[in-house]
Amino acid sequence: MGKTVTCGNQSEHIRSDCQVILELTDNDGLDIQLNSKVKSLYGDSIIALTHEIFNFFGVENARIIINDSGALPFVISARIEAALKQLMVSDKDYLPDFHPDNSISLTTSREKSRISRLYIPGNSPGLMINAGLHHPDGIILDLEDAVAPDKKYEARFIVRNALRALSFYGAERMIRINQIPYGLADLDFIIPHGVNLILIPKCENSHQIKLVNEKIGIISTKHYLTHKVWLMPIIESAKGVMNAFEIANSANNIVAMAIGLEDFTADLGITRTKEGAESFVARSQIILSCKAAGIQPIDSVFSDIEDLESLRQSALQSKALGFVGMGCIHPRQIKPIHDTFAPQIEEIEKAKKIVIAYEDAQSKGIGVVALGTKMIDPPVVKKALHTIELAINMGRISQSWREKQ
Amino acid sequence: MKKYDKLVTNAAGRLVPTIVNGRQVIPFQGIGKHRPSGRKYAPHIFTVLDYPRDGNKTIATLEDALRMCGLRDGLTISTHHHLRDGDLIANLVFEIADRLKIRDLVWLPSASFPCHDTIIQYLENGTIDHIEGSMNGPLGKYTTSGKMNGCAVLRSHGGRVQAIQDGEVHIDIAILAAPTADPFGNGNALYGPSACGVLGYSLVDYMYADKVIVVTDNLVSFPCMPMQIEGSYVDFVVKVDKIGLPEKIVSGTTRITKSPDRLLIAEMTAQFCLEAGLLKDGCSFQAGAGGTSLAVEDYFHKILLEKKWKARFCFGGSTEYMVRMLEDGSVEYILDAQAFDLEAVRSMRENPNHCDVSVFHAYNFHSKGNYAGMTDIVILGATEIDINFNGNVVTHSDGHLLHGIGGWQNCLHAKCTIIPVPLFRDRIPVIVDEVTTLCGPGSLIDVIVTERGIAINPLRTDLLEKMKGSDLPIRDINQLKHEAELICGKPSKPHFSKEVVGIVKWVDGTVIDSLWKVEV
Numbered sequence: 001m002g003k004t005v006t007c008g009n010q011s012e013h014i015r016s017d018c019q020v021i022l023e024l025t026d027n028d029g030l031d032i033q034l035n036s037k038v039k040s041l042y043g044d045s046i047i048a049l050t051h052e053i054f055n056f057f058g059v060e061n062a063r064i065i066i067n068d069s070g071a072l073p074f075v076i077s078a079r080i081e082a083a084l085k086q087l088m089v090s091d092k093d094y095l096p097d098f099h100p101d102n103s104i105s106l107t108t109s110r111e112k113s114r115i116s117r118l119y120i121p122g123n124s125p126g127l128m129i130n131a132g133l134h135h136p137d138g139i140i141l142d143l144e145d146a147v148a149p150d151k152k153y154e155a156r157f158i159v160r161n162a163l164r165a166l167s168f169y170g171a172e173r174m175i176r177i178n179q180i181p182y183g184l185a186d187l188d189f190i191i192p193h194g195v196n197l198i199l200i201p202k203c204e205n206s207h208q209i210k211l212v213n214e215k216i217g218i219i220s221t222k223h224y225l226t227h228k229v230w231l232m233p234i235i236e237s238a239k240g241v242m243n244a245f246e247i248a249n250s251a252n253n254i255v256a257m258a259i260g261l262e263d264f265t266a267d268l269g270i271t272r273t274k275e276g277a278e279s280f281v282a283r284s285q286i287i288l289s290c291k292a293a294g295i296q297p298i299d300s301v302f303s304d305i306e307d308l309e310s311l312r313q314s315a316l317q318s319k320a321l322g323f324v325g326m327g328c329i330h331p332r333q334i335k336p337i338h339d340t341f342a343p344q345i346e347e348i349e350k351a352k353k354i355v356i357a358y359e360d361a362q363s364k365g366i367g368v369v370a371l372g373t374k375m376i377d378p379p380v381v382k383k384a385l386h387t388i389e390l391a392i393n394m395g396r397i398s399q400s401w402r403e404k405q
Numbered sequence: 406m407k408k409y410d411k412l413v414t415n416a417a418g419r420l421v422p423t424i425v426n427g428r429q430v431i432p433f434q435g436i437g438k439h440r441p442s443g444r445k446y447a448p449h450i451f452t453v454l455d456y457p458r459d460g461n462k463t464i465a466t467l468e469d470a471l472r473m474c475g476l477r478d479g480l481t482i483s484t485h486h487h488l489r490d491g492d493l494i495a496n497l498v499f500e501i502a503d504r505l506k507i508r509d510l511v512w513l514p515s516a517s518f519p520c521h522d523t524i525i526q527y528l529e530n531g532t533i534d535h536i537e538g539s540m541n542g543p544l545g546k547y548t549t550s551g552k553m554n555g556c557a558v559l560r561s562h563g564g565r566v567q568a569i570q571d572g573e574v575h576i577d578i579a580i581l582a583a584p585t586a587d588p589f590g591n592g593n594a595l596y597g598p599s600a601c602g603v604l605g606y607s608l609v610d611y612m613y614a615d616k617v618i619v620v621t622d623n624l625v626s627f628p629c630m631p632m633q634i635e636g637s638y639v640d641f642v643v644k645v646d647k648i649g650l651p652e653k654i655v656s657g658t659t660r661i662t663k664s665p666d667r668l669l670i671a672e673m674t675a676q677f678c679l680e681a682g683l684l685k686d687g688c689s690f691q692a693g694a695g696g697t698s699l700a701v702e703d704y705f706h707k708i709l710l711e712k713k714w715k716a717r718f719c720f721g722g723s724t725e726y727m728v729r730m731l732e733d734g735s736v737e738y739i740l741d742a743q744a745f746d747l748e749a750v751r752s753m754r755e756n757p758n759h760c761d762v763s764v765f766h767a768y769n770f771h772s773k774g775n776y777a778g779m780t781d782i783v784i785l786g787a788t789e790i791d792i793n794f795n796g797n798v799v800t801h802s803d804g805h806l807l808h809g810i811g812g813w814q815n816c817l818h819a820k821c822t823i824i825p826v827p828l829f830r831d832r833i834p835v836i837v838d839e840v841t842t843l844c845g846p847g848s849l850i851d852v853i854v855t856e857r858g859i860a861i862n863p864l865r866t867d868l869l870e871k872m873k874g875s876d877l878p879i880r881d882i883n884q885l886k887h888e889a890e891l892i893c894g895k896p897s898k899p900h901f902s903k904e905v906v907g908i909v910k911w912v913d914g915t916v917i918d919s920l921w922k923v924e925v
Contacts, residue, residue: 015831038832040803041896070831073894129892130666133856331665 008079016126018071022083036068074165078157096165106227115325121146123155132169134331140174156189191219203233206250236263248293256296287322301327315340354384446572470641474616480577486516491653494582514538515606539809551922557907563768563815579614586621587629590639597623599649602744662696675704691720692784709735723749768815783819794847797840804923817849828855834889843918900924
């Protein structure tokens, strides 16, 4: 009997996933055993897909058991391919077609709003399908801490296929790779498949950034890719905090830098509190480094998904310090975070007045902007313009707000 | 006796039998087309001479009571479902009947629950010939696998009252599990270890049955007040140790969903009702006990508080969420036929505006008007909706029967029927070309809310007009179906045999569709 591998997830509570148990055999063709809760509706198409994949890889003899709990085709094919590639060597990839939404714009803008980024475990396809409907600014398919060590390999196939086959409904497509150097191998599975931004966890020095960019360069050349892939290093250790500016300033495709407080407090051997006094200096260091490097400082995640009120408090504090966004580990956290980081009514009203005064001065050819008898400095004007832009982008005011003044 | 015979195509285009379990039935004629005439069905004339003058109708055991009621082959036995998944009485009745070697009974429950799966053994050994009511879970699968001896009949809560009142169904023995009762037979559900709040489904049973047995585990001295069961209709009272398992009477299903996707659908539904002007000061609504419906209710609550509006009434089944609205003044009345949790039971005891209402008033086709049509908004579920807005609530797309109709068909008569559903469950599209089983005609279903868009029935030009310019994703139902198929793939048709295993009744007693045996 040959070696048997098992990929994917199956249990009473798992939905939209499947488990594939595969053994390569010497003869007798493909022996496919399908157990599926959607068998009467999709049994034939699952069997046909299985045949197609084995045919694609030129495998004629195998015993396959598929325990399916309503997995979409991109999941079934990822599970089968991950199983096959543990038993054979192949340089071919069985890729699902790009979803029409994904080929519209492969590059996102450097300044794009990144207030909320929603983490989705990289080996849980059921959570990916609707993630974009909750309208986070970014969706992170996580190959790092949210995936168990023995599932890291198969998760790459799920993440790759999800990048291609799923609509993210306008959210930026982000992947958190594994820690460098292991995480470099993740890049092969994501760079050619429409990723917008890569989060580099436990980043401690600029050399790690260099390694990532070199690998991206090699893959891009191989696949004739021209689009920009942005980076967001995550600082999660004392060493990382001390090197924060060096890291933030080390490459022109770094658009944001985040702090990861669970690992940071663990590194310091202290307990994370809701108030966050223990990480105040580190967070300030991240913010200063980002501002100095001209990139977005992004705060950690808030881990209690039931306590939305404390999340709101934490977000308020975070915004006051200078962060421009936070991570989310549950869709419920998106709205409170958006509400907090979005410009507030008073801010918007003040900004409107400044912008109008500024435009007025411009049209009259006056160099100095004044509001009543008060002079307005250029940085204040710049901030007001940014506030208005953000307010429009977040739907707080309409594009034609001037008409209503 | 033929299980079924003489198939015809009814007004909805569905193939249905005209003979079921040896009796003639009428195919669906179209909404509002069928009008039975004559006089209502009535029980025999009773006299007080036949009952103990001291009012003590207690009898030692349920078996004795059943014998005294003349239990024999072929009778129709009714039970009700207020004890929900904690009910111990229905199973006990058939255990006794089996012991007495009685065969070919018809079971007429107002609903069945997982605790009634044990009934399968009595279907298998012939104690029960068939079920008229609802068949959930394994009982449903048993039915659509073609194993039931007779032909199953599915009715809505209102349809059950209609069938009893116009004589389509004759109840030989009604068994009423009462959380509290006195020896005369007065009973209620407000007190006792198995208190379940309301007994709104039992009224028609005891008024029309030949024989009525009250079973209680909390026998009190006369008078048991208030009387939700009127003892003057009761033949025997039996005291048992336990009528139900309290922890299962209020089952765990009545919690707000935690699924972010369902919450999104619920939020969109509430926003729709607000923008369409349906949710307003003085309005009325009904939402079931499903997780999404409860979430809709919770969003309604937030809006009512924020706008300082009061809903005039909401229709039960009641839950703690509804009680919260009543107690903070967001809702003025709860009209209730069943309580889903302990908070609702408490409220029923304490709040005068939490009112016990029978399905008689709420849903019945043979009433002089009913409440369903007076309700502004109803929120319902469905297993499938087709591109003509027809709804299925009883079978899954694989053809297996899994749910009862409940009050679903009756509620369709509300001023606006809204069905919040995911566009697909796991991989199974909810919006399809044609429903597997037709339970509700599309002309009565107004709005479908999915996470990927809201479809308004083209007949509701008023709603379409109101929602012009809304930020909500209003879409054509065909687009939604197409999107589901893009994501899931087009499902193939499951294989059904040509054998009818059950029928679905419309609210007026006509046959709207058939259930077909599913090929293995």
